Amino acid sequence: MTEEIVIKPGVFYYPEYFSRAVQEELRDEILSYANELGWFQPTLPRWGTPFSVKMLNYGPLGWVSDKSGYRYQPTHPENGAHWRPFPIHISRLWSSLNVGFDNPEACLINYYQMNSRMGLHQDRDEEDLSVPVISISLGDTALFRIGTTERKGPTQSLKLKSGDVLVFGGPARLNFHGIDRIYPGTSTLLPEGGRINMTLRRVTKSAA
């Protein structure tokens, strides 16, 4: 069992949860997937400004964002292909961590290049906000910032490294968070550098 660090109530950090061998399997799966389907370019609702990250999803539902808004849907927004099922290490993670709710339905994959970032946001497009979101980091180290439920509340920062897992739920489920920067060259996992983050989510109500 890996070490568990409580960052704040509801936020649990598992440094280097995945071995290098498992990280490589996940990397190979994601890169072959991206090669087959292509990353999609999310844009901000209304304005259509592109995000600096590119995205894909695993599972029956995937998170997408375009001019008409944020939503979950079963298909790739640019080519209509159905999302691939969860890789085995991803479905196992949910049961191994004893999340205690019904199985996840979506796994959003964010791909960051050297200069990509993710502004402070809340994850609130899921019906059941009592279920935590689980995050997995691969590749270059990132500076993750967590605040409170107020956009201007105090924040704390955490460096997320390749193989790290973060459980984000409980009283922190609606806390603002984002990625301030990527540290280029800090990992050899991705052949072209950059970072991949996966977030596993329950989208519809959980019975349990």
Ligand code: MD6
């Ligand atoms: C990232 N993560 O690590 C962005 N959301 O690239 C998130 O936005 C996130 O790590 C909800 C729960 C955990 C997260």
Ligand code: FE
């Ligand atoms: Fe988020």
